Amino acid sequence: MRDLGPIKRIAINAFIIFHLVAIVCWAVPLNTLLVSVVNITVMPYVVLAGLDQNWGLFAPTPLSLNCRVEAEITYADGSMRVWKFPLPQDFGHSYFKERDRNWGNSSIRMNVNFALWPDAARYVARLNNNRGSPPVSVKFVRYWSQIGPPGSHAPEPYDHYAFFTYAVKPGDLQ
Amino acid sequence: MTVRSLVKGWNEFFFKPQPPTPLALFRILYGLLTIANLLMLKPEWLMWYGPHAFMSMQTMHAVDKFLRINFFEILPQTGFWIDAFFWFFLLVAVFQTIGYMSRFSCVSVFLCMMSIHSRNPYILNGGDQVMQCMGFFLMFAPAGAVLSVDRWRRIRQGKESADQIPLCRPWAQRLIQIQASVLYFSTFYFKSQGPWWINGTAFYYASRLLEFQHFPMPAIHNLYLLRALTWSTLLIEFSLGVLVWFRDLRYPVLLGGLCLHMGIEYAMVIPLFEWASVATYVTFIYPEDLSRAGAWLRHRIGPQLAELWNSSLKWHRGRTKERAAPAKIKA
Numbered sequence: 001m002r003d004l005g006p007i008k009r010i011a012i013n014a015f016i017i018f019h020l021v022a023i024v025c026w027a028v029p030l031n032t033l034l035v036s037v038v039n040i041t042v043m044p045y046v047v048l049a050g051l052d053q054n055w056g057l058f059a060p061t062p063l064s065l066n067c068r069v070e071a072e073i074t075y076a077d078g079s080m081r082v083w084k085f086p087l088p089q090d091f092g093h094s095y096f097k098e099r100d101r102n103w104g105n106s107s108i109r110m111n112v113n114f115a116l117w118p119d120a121a122r123y124v125a126r127l128n129n130n131r132g133s134p135p136v137s138v139k140f141v142r143y144w145s146q147i148g149p150p151g152s153h154a155p156e157p158y159d160h161y162a163f164f165t166y167a168v169k170p171g172d173l174q
Numbered sequence: 175m176t177v178r179s180l181v182k183g184w185n186e187f188f189f190k191p192q193p194p195t196p197l198a199l200f201r202i203l204y205g206l207l208t209i210a211n212l213l214m215l216k217p218e219w220l221m222w223y224g225p226h227a228f229m230s231m232q233t234m235h236a237v238d239k240f241l242r243i244n245f246f247e248i249l250p251q252t253g254f255w256i257d258a259f260f261w262f263f264l265l266v267a268v269f270q271t272i273g274y275m276s277r278f279s280c281v282s283v284f285l286c287m288m289s290i291h292s293r294n295p296y297i298l299n300g301g302d303q304v305m306q307c308m309g310f311f312l313m314f315a316p317a318g319a320v321l322s323v324d325r326w327r328r329i330r331q332g333k334e335s336a337d338q339i340p341l342c343r344p345w346a347q348r349l350i351q352i353q354a355s356v357l358y359f360s361t362f363y364f365k366s367q368g369p370w371w372i373n374g375t376a377f378y379y380a381s382r383l384l385e386f387q388h389f390p391m392p393a394i395h396n397l398y399l400l401r402a403l404t405w406s407t408l409l410i411e412f413s414l415g416v417l418v419w420f421r422d423l424r425y426p427v428l429l430g431g432l433c434l435h436m437g438i439e440y441a442m443v444i445p446l447f448e449w450a451s452v453a454t455y456v457t458f459i460y461p462e463d464l465s466r467a468g469a470w471l472r473h474r475i476g477p478q479l480a481e482l483w484n485s486s487l488k489w490h491r492g493r494t495k496e497r498a499a500p501a502k503i504k505a
Contacts, residue, residue, distance in 0.1 A: 047240045048240070048243065050306040050310050055357050062383065066382070066384045116233060116296065
């Protein structure tokens with residue numbers, strides 16, 4: 001096995017040290033000035049290299065809500081239809097619908113992702129443009145139900161709230 | 175502890191040559207997981223990434239200002255080209271699995287994976303994150319040094335001996351191991367900040383989330399059992415972050431991790447996350463143990479495999495003779 005030359009060895013060591021510092025500071029959520037400075041400095045590289053990471057699933061506490069998002073589509077003739085963002089439980093807990101779950105429940109549901117709503121509404125309108133009269137509006141409604149504490153067997157009714165309405169333009173349906 | 179001993183330890187850890195068998199095994203598992211992921215996604219290639227996808231390219235640019243690796247930026251936005259991209263991705267994933275043009279395939283798989291992750295980061299889960307982080311370091315590893323078509327070709331060309339396993343510097347493998355440890359320590363640290371993980375009820379809430387439920391599980395209300403399950407999760411995650419580095423504890427800790435992930439796999443739908451995490455464990459197996467396991471397997475299964483091979487050859491020759499026989503009669 002050939003020996004590493006000094007330049008190659010220095011380059012590999014620098015690569016190792018840089019990546020150790022970057023991934024540790026990025027992944028371990030220590031709230032210190034040094035970690036913040038490192039994170040801001042390395043952020044463009046970490047994102048480009050795909051090393052941006054967050055391992056906080058079910059942390060610091062798991063969500064205590066069961067939720068889902070539905071779209072209410074109104075057609076030009078006044079009729080309505082409800083389209084549910086697919087969830088794994090609607091498909092026998094299928095692996096294949098997990099991305100739909102992420103899209104509907106983790107992304108579209110959240111107010112912070114409001115920029116995604118018009119695109120999603122257009123997609124839903126196109127998907128449901130299969131009647132004589134075209135869709136004229138799409139309304140997103142979020143449903144949620146609080147999970148009771150351990151030992152409580154009380155029913156967990158769903159609340160709902162309409163959080164976005166989109167007026168469909170004819171061009172959206174092509 | 176002196177600076178000299180620290181430097182020596184560092185050099186031994188990152189640069190002391192060792193057989194690259196664990197890495198090669200990881201490459202195979204990583205390739206298989208990539209193929210599985212692509213096939214699961216296949217019915218929805220155009221739905222998520224096509225010209226009329228759920229999230230348009232304009233929205234993608236509006237919500238994400240960072241520079242990212244993304245082939246969709248340069249691909250013509252037509253169904254044909256998006257499909258072609260995915261077929262190419264699938265092809266290089268197969269190459270990666272069998273170890274053909276290993277470096278090229280590892281780099282290509284990573285770039286394609288980054289592209290689909292950048293095109294719509296809102297549908298990613300923990301499994302995608304594990305694959306992305308590990309894929310980055312795998313590009314720098316001698317992943318095709320053994321258990322690969324590349325190795326078979328080098329032996330045929332006389333460049334390597336079949337009897338001798340080449341040795342490689344394990345620095346990229348060490349980075350994969352460290353990344354895996356950081357993952358577990360980070361998730362342990364995040365959870366330890368939450369009151370439900372401390373009071374032992376977190377498992378109850380996580381298991382009641384309908385969107386994650388996989389196979390049927392009874393609702394657990396027994397506080398002792400809930401605490402045992404919640405705290406054992408914390409203990410195993412801490413162990414995989416820290417104790418896995420102690421030689422005597424490594425295999426018990428990995429076994430604990432395997433049980434944890436298989437339990438989650440049974441109870442929850444988080445596709446490929448469990449398998450991707452468990453796949454990284456092979457990089458923690460000491461090469462000498464892997465060689466021993468390989469020798470044992472060859473000893474146990476090798477004769478049967480050879481017998482199967484010989485009988486299939488005999489069957490094939492018999493069929494060839496049968497087909498050739500009528501021609502002889504005619505002549």
